[in-house]
Amino acid sequence: MESRNPLLVVEDLSLEFRTRTGVVKALENVSFQIEKGQTVGVVGESGSGKSVMSYAIMGISDPAARITSGRIVFGGISLFEKSQQELQEMRGRELSMIFQSPRTALNPIRTIGRQLEDVIYRHSSFRGRQIRARALDLLNQVRIPDPEKRYRAYPFELSGGMCQRVMIAIAISSNPWLLIADEPVTGLDVTTQAVIMDLIQDAARERNMGTILITHDLGLAAEYCDKIIVMHSGHVVEVADTEHLFMRPRHPYTAKLIGATPNASRDLAELSSIPGNLPDLRAELPACRYSERCERFARDCLESPLPRLGTGAGHLVACRYPL
Amino acid sequence: MKAHMQHLRYVMGENPVTFFSFILFFLLMALGLFGPWIAPYDPLASDTANALKPPTWAHPFGTDNLGRDVFSRVITATRLDLAISVAAVSLSFVAGSVAGVCAGYFGGVTDKLISRLTDTIMAFPLFVLAMGIVSALGNTIENIVYTTAVINFPFYARVARAEANSRREAGFVEAARLSGNGHGRILLFHMGPNIMPPMMVQISLNMGYAILNAAGLSFIGLGVRPPTPEWGIMVAEGAKFIVSGEWWLAIFPGAALMLAVLCFNLLGDGLRDLIDPRMRT
Amino acid sequence: MKRDSLFLIGRRLLQAAPVVMGIIVVTFILTRALPGDPAVFFAGPAADEKSIAEIRASLGLDKSWPEQFWVYLQNLAHGDLGKSISTGQPVIEELATRLPASLELTFMGLFLAVAIAIPLGILAATRPNSLIDHLCRLVVTIGVSLPTFFTGLFLVYIFYFLLGLSPAPLGRLGIIHIAPDHVTGFYLIDSLIAGDLEVFRASFSQMILPASTLGIFALAPLARMTRAAMLGVLSSDFVRTARASGLSRRTVLWVYAFQNAILPVLTTLGMVFSFLLGANVLVEKVFAWPGIGSFAIEALIASDYAAVQGFVLAMALMYVLLNLAIDILYTVVDPRIGLEG
Ligand SMILES: Nc1ncnc2c1ncn2[C@@H]1O[C@H](COP(=O)(O)OP(=O)(O)OP(=O)(O)O)[C@@H](O)[C@H]1O
Ligand code: SF4
Ligand SMILES: [Mg+2]
Numbered sequence: 033m034e035s036r037n038p039l040l041v042v043e044d045l046s047l048e049f050r051t052r053t054g055v056v057k058a059l060e061n062v063s064f065q066i067e068k069g070q071t072v073g074v075v076g077e078s079g080s081g082k083s084v085m086s087y088a089i090m091g092i093s094d095p096a097a098r099i100t101s102g103r104i105v106f107g108g109i110s111l112f113e114k115s116q117q118e119l120q121e122m123r124g125r126e127l128s129m130i131f132q133s134p135r136t137a138l139n140p141i142r143t144i145g146r147q148l149e150d151v152i153y154r155h156s157s158f159r160g161r162q163i164r165a166r167a168l169d170l171l172n173q174v175r176i177p178d179p180e181k182r183y184r185a186y187p188f189e190l191s192g193g194m195c196q197r198v199m200i201a202i203a204i205s206s207n208p209w210l211l212i213a214d215e216p217v218t219g220l221d222v223t224t225q226a227v228i229m230d231l232i233q234d235a236a237r238e239r240n241m242g243t244i245l246i247t248h249d250l251g252l253a254a255e256y257c258d259k260i261i262v263m264h265s266g267h268v269v270e271v272a273d274t275e276h277l278f279m280r281p282r283h284p285y286t287a288k289l290i291g292a293t294p295n296a297s298r299d300l301a302e303l304s305s306i307p308g309n310l311p312d313l314r315a316e317l318p319a320c321r322y323s324e325r326c327e328r329f330a331r332d333c334l335e336s337p338l339p340r341l342g343t344g345a346g347h348l349v350a351c352r353y354p355l
Numbered sequence: 356m357k358a359h360m361q362h363l364r365y366v367m368g369e370n371p372v373t374f375f376s377f378i379l380f381f382l383l384m385a386l387g388l389f390g391p392w393i394a395p396y397d398p399l400a401s402d403t404a405n406a407l408k409p410p411t412w413a414h415p416f417g418t419d420n421l422g423r424d425v426f427s428r429v430i431t432a433t434r435l436d437l438a439i440s441v442a443a444v445s446l447s448f449v450a451g452s453v454a455g456v457c458a459g460y461f462g463g464v465t466d467k468l469i470s471r472l473t474d475t476i477m478a479f480p481l482f483v484l485a486m487g488i489v490s491a492l493g494n495t496i497e498n499i500v501y502t503t504a505v506i507n508f509p510f511y512a513r514v515a516r517a518e519a520n521s522r523r524e525a526g527f528v529e530a531a532r533l534s535g536n537g538h539g540r541i542l543l544f545h546m547g548p549n550i551m552p553p554m555m556v557q558i559s560l561n562m563g564y565a566i567l568n569a570a571g572l573s574f575i576g577l578g579v580r581p582p583t584p585e586w587g588i589m590v591a592e593g594a595k596f597i598v599s600g601e602w603w604l605a606i607f608p609g610a611a612l613m614l615a616v617l618c619f620n621l622l623g624d625g626l627r628d629l630i631d632p633r634m635r636t
Numbered sequence: 637m638k639r640d641s642l643f644l645i646g647r648r649l650l651q652a653a654p655v656v657m658g659i660i661v662v663t664f665i666l667t668r669a670l671p672g673d674p675a676v677f678f679a680g681p682a683a684d685e686k687s688i689a690e691i692r693a694s695l696g697l698d699k700s701w702p703e704q705f706w707v708y709l710q711n712l713a714h715g716d717l718g719k720s721i722s723t724g725q726p727v728i729e730e731l732a733t734r735l736p737a738s739l740e741l742t743f744m745g746l747f748l749a750v751a752i753a754i755p756l757g758i759l760a761a762t763r764p765n766s767l768i769d770h771l772c773r774l775v776v777t778i779g780v781s782l783p784t785f786f787t788g789l790f791l792v793y794i795f796y797f798l799l800g801l802s803p804a805p806l807g808r809l810g811i812i813h814i815a816p817d818h819v820t821g822f823y824l825i826d827s828l829i830a831g832d833l834e835v836f837r838a839s840f841s842q843m844i845l846p847a848s849t850l851g852i853f854a855l856a857p858l859a860r861m862t863r864a865a866m867l868g869v870l871s872s873d874f875v876r877t878a879r880a881s882g883l884s885r886r887t888v889l890w891v892y893a894f895q896n897a898i899l900p901v902l903t904t905l906g907m908v909f910s911f912l913l914g915a916n917v918l919v920e921k922v923f924a925w926p927g928i929g930s931f932a933i934e935a936l937i938a939s940d941y942a943a944v945q946g947f948v949l950a951m952a953l954m955y956v957l958l959n960l961a962i963d964i965l966y967t968v969v970d971p972r973i974g975l976e977g
Pocket of ligand 2 (some may be wrong): 285322324329338350354
């Protein structure tokens with residue numbers, strides 16, 4: 033499964049925020065990798081660092097963020113060695129991202145056509161009429177009915193599902209190698225969810241595009257992802273192929289997650305059945321950030337370094353006493 | 356209460372500017388209360404032999420064209436300037452609270468009428484409206500107070516209305532109503548205390564504006580008459596001498612005015628941070 | 637879209653009607669419905685019995701209030717604001733001849749304020765906690781606390797008395813210059829039309845201090861709002877999207893962030909204008925500027941009643957007009973406007 037030249041390698045990534053109330057250790061030693069054309073799911077409760085991690089990959093972290101260790105290698109190039117200018121040019125061209133709540137993610141006072149044109153103008157050699165033609169073509173690709181008319185619409189005139197299609201059109205306009213979708217269907221109704229997910233999947237297949245799908249919905253992850261990364265409080269606690277993970281979860285947290293979502297389609301967001309709270313990321317933290325809530329806890333779970341066990345076929349778990 | 360004090364200490368420590376404004380506030384209060392006894396000279400006593408003298412140790416702010424001590428006049432004026440604005444702000448606070456709470460609580464026609472009234476006042480450039488009202492009521496100090504109260508009324512009415520409106524359906528109001536309290540009691544004992552914090556912020560933010568406004572009116576010759584010491588009129592009288600270089604006549608009372616306004620504005624900002632940290636900009 | 641905008645603008649005009657009515661009622665109350673005898677007021681201090689009686693009849697003060705209000709409305713419709721006692725001229729003419737001087741000054745002040753406040757606010761928002769951010773906060777705090785007349789006198793002392801850079805604060809033009817032919821009434825524009833650069837320069841140097849005084853006054857609220865709006869927009873979802881799509885920093889800042897941030901600033905501009913119209917009166921006094929503010933002050937001191945109320949009415953109507961203009965601009969800039977109202 034692991035290839036010689038993966039699309040994206042995140043290695044030992046640690047990131048913290050300097051805030052007025054203290055240093056928030058939002059990510060610690062995060063590692064994983066993605067192959068070309070692979071769809072990888074990232075799951076975990078709210079606040080586990082999924083968005084922070086994707087912003088770090090995109091290079092659009094909050095100004096308060098500091099990367100304290102690790103590297104991100106994309107297509108064989110280390111991103112931290114790139115200049116701001118170079119990163120800016122890669123964004124939207126080689127790396128793209130779409131977000132939750134598409135209606136606020138688009139500029140409210142600019143027509144969607146113009147917003148699409150802005151990105152095409154930036155990343156392609158199309159000029160003049162070609163830009164519009166390309167933009168209409170993209171709107172067709174994301175199956176927006178009557179694109180000529182929608183072209184002049186403002187985001188507030190469209191439904192959430194339509195706006196998310198526009199976001200996808202913007203994101204795939206330059207045929208990127210990697211698409212990060214941060215909870216792309218949260219807040220949409222169920223039928224629209226399926227339509228949007230299929231769109232993303234089709235776009236990825238056509239382009240052999242790597243996809244990171246961040247979601248609260250384990251069912252969604254099971255259906256669309258080849259591989260799943262489980263995050264908890266800024267740690268990657270388990271990485272495995274989708275089948276392996278659901279058949280034989282090794283980390284106690286993963287097991288709880290799967291156990292707590294019996295039909296594997298309930299939303300993690302509405303799930304409060306995992307007892308205990310997420311730790312305060314500003315405090316001194318033990319090696320295992322799940323230890324306070326873990327039933328298998330033993331004293332040496334607090335000692336770093338926590339073993340990272342490979343259990344065959346790319347199944348990794350960060351736990352002292354895995355299941 | 357203890358948490359409040361802690362938060363207060365935190366805000367003060369975080370923000371030396373707020374601390375500075377507290378010092379200034381107490382200084383102003385002291386001058387307002389004891390000014391006439393602190394002033395080294397009689398603010399009205401002229402001494403033509405010593406007219407238009409620049410600042411010296413004997414006269415730290417110099418003397419004016421009649422030889423009066425500018426320092427004593429600036430200090431004595433504090434009471435009048437503060438009295439005018441405190442009186443005006445109190446009036447608009449009381450009237451605005453009552454009107455605003457009624458509008459927010461009863462809604463309907465009451466609300467429509469009161470909102471129409473505040474909108475109409477706000478449709479005027481306020482200082483200009485003040486000029487019009489003073490000219491209609493007559494040129495006296497009391498009328499300056501009423502006028503300043505009228506033009507500040509909408510600010511209080513709007514805040515009180517919004518607060519009352521958002522609390523109309525709140526649990527404690529409902530509970531009070533069910534336990535047989537009349538409208539009057541509910542408004543006075545249940546709404547009243549709850550709208551106080553935002554109203555306090557409004558008061559301190561508004562106080563500076565009230566002072567500026569009253570001083571502006573006396574600067575153009577309304578209300579206070581010479582030789583009464585008052586900052587606005589002192590600046591107006593000193594203005595003639597600026598072009599010939601006798602700056603101290605106008606600059607010192609002007610600076611006193613500025614510091615007073617600054618003090619209340621800073622206090623208002625600090626108080627707002629204290630009561631609602633989210634409103635920070 | 638075009639027709640929608642026109643419709644919205646029409647509706648906005650209709651909404652202004654009750655406000656204008658309110659203004660007229662208030663000025664009516666201020667002129668007629670007061671304790672004491674308005675006829676005595678209107679006639680002025682030097683009037684005798686006979687002229688008071690004449691005025692009472694001409695104002696229709698012997699009639700009932702509704703009738704008087706009707707007469708008042710009719711007079712307004714004809715542009716009749718009564719006669720000024722001090723000059724003997726119709727108030728409306730007095731105001732009209734002085735209005736350009738005031739407007740030129742106010743617009744210049746507003747222009748200066750906008751030209752400084754908006755860049756300052758943007759710089760402060762894009763560099764939080766930098767030196768420029770602290771400078772912005774300082775300007776905002778001090779700016780709202782400065783009495784305009786004090787700022788004006790201070791500037792006069794520095795730039796006229798100490799440095800000698802500015803001409804004496806005595807009106808729109810020094811005595812050696814002759815006003816340009818009246819076209820717009822704005823000296824800066826009229827002198828250019830007449831091709832007289834010397835007068836242009838002279839009127840510009842007369843204007844720079846009073847305009848700066850007004851500018852400093854208007855600077856604070858504008859800079860504060862620009863900074864806050866810009867901060868809000870920069871942390872919004874759609875700016876994040878724009879950055880994630882690799883749009884250049886310039887596009888993100890100007891096309892995405894700024895165009896959205898300008899909307900609340902536009903609203904603040906209306907409020908600032910209201911303050912400016914008041915501050916203008918004070919500045920005109922300090923700089924002996926022959927505008928409607930100076931006229932109103934003289935009228936106030938002389939108890940020239942009709943003149944003062946005419947002034948109040950004119951200013952209020954101007955303010956309504958400006959707010960309308962801002963709203964219309966808003967409608968054009970913000971496509972969402974139609975839905976909310
Ligand atoms: N700018 C910031 N400053 C300080 N802390 C931050 C900042 N951004 C995120 N964090 C913290 O980092 C942690 C991870 O946040 P993140 O948004 O990545 O969570 P998430 O997994 O995406 O959650 P959700 O499912 O709710 O989107 C949280 O504890 C959050 O408080
Ligand atoms: S390391 Fe220990 S505490 Fe942490 S998840 Fe594994 S067993 Fe539980
Ligand atoms: Mg997130």
